[in-house]
Amino acid sequence: MAGDVGIAANRAAAMIADQVAASDWLLVAPVVIGLAAGAVLLMFRHHLRWQAAFSIFALCVMLAANVALFARTLTEGPVAMTMGNWLPPFGITFVADVLGSGFALVSTFVAVICTVYSVREMSAVGRRYGFYPFLMLMMAGVNGAFLTGDIFNLYVWFEVFLIASFGLMILGSEKQQIDGATKYAILNLLATALFLSATAYLYGAFGTLNMADIARKADGLRATAPMMTIAALYLLAFGMKSAAFPLYFWLPASYHTPRIVTGALFGGLLTKIGVYALLRTLVMLFPTERLELSGVIGWVAIATMMLGALGALAQSDIRRIMGFLVISGVGIMLAGLALGNAAGISGAILYAVHSMLALSALYLLTGAMKDYGGSYDLHQLAGLYRASPLLTALALILFLAAAGLPPGSGLWPKIMLARASIDAGQGWLVGGILASGFLTTIALGRVFALAFWRNSPAEPLPDDETECTTGASAFASLIMLTIPVAILGLFPEPFIRASDAAAAGLLDTGAYLRAVFPLAGGGS
Amino acid sequence: METVFSVLVGLFFAVGIYLILSKHTIRILLGIAIFGNAVNLLIFTSGRIVRATAPIIPQGDYLLPAQAANSLPQALILTAIVISFSFFAFILVLVSRAYQEIGVDDTLGMRVAEPHGEQLPPMGY
DSSP states (O other): OOSHHHHHHHHHHHBOOSOOOGGGGGGTHHHHHHHHHHHHHHHTTTOHHHHHHHHHHHHHHHHHHHHHHHHHHHHHOOEEEEGGGBOTTTSOEEEEOHHHHHHHHHHHHHHHHHHHHHHHHSOHHHHHTTHHHHHHHHHHHHHHHHHBOBHHHHHHHHHHHHHHHHHHHTTTOOHHHHHHHHHHHHHHHHHHHHHHHHHHHHHHHHSOOBHHHHHHHHHHHTTTSOHHHHHHHHHHHHHHHTTOGGGOTHHHHHTTSSOHHHHHHIIIIIHHHHHHHHIIIIIIIOHHHHHHHHHHHHHHHHHHHHHHHHHHHTOOBHHHHHHHHHHHHHHHHHHHHHHOSHHHHHHHHHHHHHHHHHHHHHHHHHHHHHHHHSOSBTTTOOOHHHHOHHHHHHHHHHHHHHHTOTTSTTHHHHHHHHHHHHHTTOHHHHHHHHHHHHHHHHHHHHHIIIIIISOOSSOOOGGGTTOOOSOHHHHHHHHHHHHHHHHHHHOOHHHHHHHHHHHHHHHOTHHHHHHHOSSTTTOO | OHHHHHHHHHHHHHHHHHHHTSSBHHHHHHHHHHHHHHHHHHHHHHTOOOOSBOSOOOTTOSSOOTTBOOOHHHHHHHHHHHHHHHHHHHHHHHHHHHHHHHOOOBGGGOOSSSOTTOOOOOOOO
């Protein structure tokens, strides 16, 4: 092995000799842009006036990179790049497939819109505490989590967006925020520690951390390695991160406390990263174990969607209603994971995309409702229809989407999931999906009836006209986020095709493996 | 050697979980620190413990000696230690701020974000 002859041969087995193609750098561009922009914003933290404009610019560049990457994965299949010129199992690999780059694209889009919303809403205090640097670092972490092909690196990106989200959550240091952030921080830290211990077992069994390498070796090791332990630990850790049934308590305790923009970003993006990680580990890496766990996942899914919907019914604070809707949506995505067939996974992916867009929009809507109605409390909110017909129209579109009623975007993934579960002979999942949808409809219908239709008890004050509180940027961002929700509801075909492609890439790992190991068969 | 370490890891996990189950935030915090170290030791043990030579390539050679220790778990643990230390520092400050603001270190008393006896939503107009 050692010696003079070995040098060249060993090098060739471990290092990539030729230059990385320029177009492959696109793969790391979203993460690099996020980290660089975060660093620049940190250096210019005293120039408060330029921060918002610079963030929007950087996020637009990030969005462009994500669009290009997504277009490339749709046409060419997965793209891989390994850091430091090491050959795949040795270096850290970044892989973009349709699922990862699609989620990265949608979440960056949501972040752009939320930043536009923040221009007026974010006070000087919030800016001085570093809202924009935290935002950019969080987006770097989110994109990194979606694009990495290495399971330990996934842990690192989880921690990157988690620490940035702590900063965003306590922005303003109000009593309520500190209370909520304590629970959020401790429980999320515990979940990532569980994730890391699952990864430790996985490393002990496989001797590798590269996801493609794990997928390749899983079949050979199934007889000896404690695969079920690893899969169950991943289910526990990522279930906790995505606020699934027994471990969701951190979400309703904290998501209503931060600023509206932060709530929109968290409610839209963070739990979906947990769902993404569940899909990636259980469907791609441990399909046999997922099949054995599918009964457990199914009951967890039902319990999550029902408790989320019931929780939404029991709240009078509209922000907390939205928090429970996030949980209910996670349950519906888990139903797709429990089914595990192509249609089920595809439905779960499409629901995740719908949920990213619609729930961020709903959080922004609660901010606008507060601006007009003066409160987040359903007891006090009234007469918003008269105050702003435009806001009412947007609210109607978003409520229909979130409840999954016909023209809304939540309908299509639910139909896909219902059909997939009937095909798989799991009709009870359909019952859960329909019942939770019915309860969600009641909860949102009540918000609409009370806040929008009910006449305000007092006549509007004479100075009502002059006090236009919701700024143009807030309205513009709400409209920009409602339009894709409406498009997803009215013209779902291209989205369904993309999520079918994403599900196919997850179930058939051939293309993913070929992208990471171009010299297939050779091995090392 | 791995057997001894796995018992130790189990003890660390047990102590960490016991402390996390406490109602007092400072104990929870200590529990999290111990839990994190249990995970670090678990990674270390997963990488197989050998007592042979340090993973240093001798001068004039191009490969590690055959008996060298596995250096990857050490790199992983180093990353995990840095991350968990920064998180610990953050949560320590957060918990002390929570104690200043809310005045309790008992998690049952921390009900500012979710107050007791909240009003139910209105049932009709």
